[in-house]
Amino acid sequence: MHIDHAPDAPPLPEITFDDFLKVDIRIGTVVEARPFPEARKPALILTLDFGGAIGRRTSSAQITQNHAPEELVGRQVLAVVNFPPRRIGPVMSEVLTLGVPSADGTVMLCGPDRPVPDGGRLY
Numbered sequence: 001m002h003i004d005h006a007p008d009a010p011p012l013p014e015i016t017f018d019d020f021l022k023v024d025i026r027i028g029t030v031v032e033a034r035p036f037p038e039a040r041k042p043a044l045i046l047t048l049d050f051g052g053a054i055g056r057r058t059s060s061a062q063i064t065q066n067h068a069p070e071e072l073v074g075r076q077v078l079a080v081v082n083f084p085p086r087r088i089g090p091v092m093s094e095v096l097t098l099g100v101p102s103a104d105g106t107v108m109l110c111g112p113d114r115p116v117p118d119g120g121r122l123y
Helices: 017-021
Strands: 023-037 044-050 056-061 075-080 087-088 091-093 098-100 107-109
Touching: 044 075, 056 091
Parallel strands: none
Antiparallel strands: 023 044, 023 075, 044 056, 087 091, 098 107
């Protein structure tokens, strides 16, 4: 399924609140960010620390247009932590790091304005 990320895209089909609650979106801190040269599209490999029960997880993220690896360490970001892992080239991506489109359509990461405890679930 391909989703149109444009600001004027029509809404997706309605889901129930119970369906939404099945998606586990948590906050994690980037502890490592490095280039992913083997990816088909420019990407970074992120190691995110969600603390507690989840711990550290890996994510492949196509965020190179707006985010340099050296600027990401220590930043908190939102990610879906309960999708099945997905192999992307030689990397097993364990979480889906979340972002929104900038004015030019490139990805901007989502995260809090101030530090919050790692592992916190999105309301």
